[in-house]
Amino acid sequence: MHHHTDGPAAPAASAPAAPADSTAADVAAALEAAAGAAPALADLLPRERADLLRRVADAVDADTDALVGLAAEETHLPEARLRGEVGRTTFQLRRFAAVLDEGAYLEAVVDTADPAWPVGPRPDLRRVLEPLGPVVVFGASNFPFAFSVLGGDTASALAAGCPVVVKAHPGHPRLSARTGAIADRALRAAGAPEGTFALLFGEEAGRLAVTHPAARAVGFTGSIRGGRALHDLAAARPEPIPFYGELGSVNPVFVTRAAAEARAAEILSGFAGSFTLGAGQFCTKPGLLFLPASVSLEPLVDAVRASAPAALLNERVAAGFGGGVAALTGHPATTVLVEGTVDGDGAASAGWAPTLAATTVTDLLAHADVLMEECFGPAALVVSYADESELLPVAEALPGQLTATVHAEDTPQERPFAAALTARLRDRAGRLLWNGWPTGVSVTDAMHHGGPYPASTSALHTSVGATAIRRFLRPVTYQDMPHHLLPPALRDDNPLGIPRRVDGAAEPA
């Protein structure tokens, strides 16, 4: 990274003072209140919790202007992007309300007594998913709404019926405090149990929350280093709890020779747009582009040079990016194609121009520890290959990824290679894209946002989409239980009107 000035990154003059760090007593009070709220929150009917979520979404909508103003100050993200993100956040809250209304998420299964069951008389057995209990959520820096205080982790945990204790990200403390106050007020007004929601500040408070006996699960989006440390704390507890961490990903993009021949210009311009979008501050930023060595990189270099410098989220991201780019561009196995620059004093709020470097497949594999590492910000690495067959071993050697992308031609000639490449990538990534770009994670039923470690600490779960709720639910089976002690989801008359499996088949509506 070539700074226009040589001094260390200084905090922006307008940086607000962060709310004071929460004390150990604050953490204990929040978790104990959450434990106290858990039974009543679990006992609400799904449609009652759906109402809570909609009330929270309405309250966020009503405060959009002030929230966006604060977010812009604290994160340097442009207003249009922030407004869009507020919309995504309230959409998520309302989507989980719809999930509750539908009720399929409860996975209700009824097996009535069967004296003729092949392995011995079967009692009446009824299974439903119930909330785990208090969930600790760590807000992310790069989505100050959609992955923060009222982001997907909080929405899915509340939907599941779990009280939530959020540890605010230090990148947007005032926004976090305001969002938390909105949530708290809306939940109280809607009659949620006391203790349903709390907000904590400070790293030590986060660690204390993860290790507090009342915590039953953790949701996290952030760095590999920070996430792994918290994962290890959660696993080492006297009673280990699930830690759902979405950590790091380089989101490789593979371009076949035929695709490069057919439409190199389009691919190179799409790549430049995707890796510099939002100043490269997305978990799904494509950090590696595999290209035939014969492709001219000039159009890509021109596009990157023409890309407008943009601010970074905060000083911590700026410092991390500076270090990552230095490691990338200073590595003997890379060539710098575009040297990123930063205006002025190198503060996060300055204009950061993107960086582009190049290497070969052989060098990438030989120096994977540095060159396959996520560099969070506007930087990417072009990896050239002489022969397409080089791509298969590199696909197998990838660490776990959120996404992997193939650009190829859909022709009979390409199919065998595309199939071989895709087969390897599906083992290494949570989402596979064809002729597209990984940035932009649509919130839909079919979305999976996760992947093998380190993309996620639990490859079985997603942090985006309807099934994110399952992270915070556990099955309970009731055996020969009288009707009045069964949860409504399991009663004979199906008072919730939800889809159920009864005696091995879908229950007729």
Place this chain on the structure above:
Amino acid sequence: MHHHTDGPAAPAASAPAAPADSTAADVAAALEAAAGAAPALADLLPRERADLLRRVADAVDADTDALVGLAAEETHLPEARLRGEVGRTTFQLRRFAAVLDEGAYLEAVVDTADPAWPVGPRPDLRRVLEPLGPVVVFGASNFPFAFSVLGGDTASALAAGCPVVVKAHPGHPRLSARTGAIADRALRAAGAPEGTFALLFGEEAGRLAVTHPAARAVGFTGSIRGGRALHDLAAARPEPIPFYGELGSVNPVFVTRAAAEARAAEILSGFAGSFTLGAGQFCTKPGLLFLPASVSLEPLVDAVRASAPAALLNERVAAGFGGGVAALTGHPATTVLVEGTVDGDGAASAGWAPTLAATTVTDLLAHADVLMEECFGPAALVVSYADESELLPVAEALPGQLTATVHAEDTPQERPFAAALTARLRDRAGRLLWNGWPTGVSVTDAMHHGGPYPASTSALHTSVGATAIRRFLRPVTYQDMPHHLLPPALRDDNPLGIPRRVDGAAEPA
């Protein structure tokens, strides 16, 4: 424990020499072969894997006599019980074949492209569950068939499409070897990929398998101490993997005053039968019976005294049980009601008579570290209470349980208390029973065999029942992928004929 002789438990004269411990090279070869088999096994159609499971089940059925003979020698379990367990084991294999045939387990979701999607144009997104990769399974001692080499963990992992490396339990090495050979032969004959199944022996081999880079998940049934050590190894790997351990449980039974007044004799006799069944060697053995102090224990004492002595599984179980009973009966807060005895030299194969002790709720809570600990074998503790209200705090203080049972009268007078007690127990246990006994775990869709730690290391998952397969599957989403590169489950024409969710609703059949 009062032994008729004072010497240490000696190995039975007929104890077979265990197969040699697997070497580090054996472990590496098994896991590497499993990794090699994984893509081909994953690519089989569900009905092709169903065929593999049925072929394995047929092969087990065909060898039942020899298997039961070996099992009886090695585990001292009665033949009728072992024959029943073989039936349960092949039933499980065939049930997972049926799960594959139905295909709902794939959770296929198709969201077609939607330019009008509220948070921005939605690409074509299709999600399906795919196998995690090689699974390491630790066989249990107490179900030498149903939770061992070809038990539920192996059946569900193979069904999911994951190669399996089993670490044999040292309690039945020759049976494990024979079962493993049957599996290997049947899988090869059915055309399963080379490396689909392997069998290892020895504790160190088990640890090496859990930490081998190719292992993607672990299934385990056994002790808290052993399971926790392996859990910690799995969590501390450079790439952590899920560890599904079913560990320990005391399976408390709560008897209300009204139930005791109405049918003490029936309850006491049922309890004696349940905790001595199979010499108390079940994960679901009820170890604690909460009773009003006013109930006469004489019928219980008589029933326990009349219970026939039985052999224990192996010398390790005998030694552990001896220690556990000594801690229980020697504890200052307990009174011995029936002192268990053991015939002869105290070998596992000798006759072990059951032990019954008593304490109070107050003492149980004060000495929970010893008195709430599982004592694996024919021993139980009666916990007397003066007032039913004492039961609520003790229900809250329980460690995580596989089961919790309430004996109460289904009358308007009882309902409020039964509801309060059940509400607390559902947070602490995976299965709640009413007026029944927890031993006997029916294999059905609605069964949940798991619970909060230490009952299980993952409260979200079960080791029995159809949903056990989900432990070994992870979601993958395909974005804008050409038809020929999609897995069959996600193609437009639904060639597998499975239930799917398409654009937010069940796809018409």
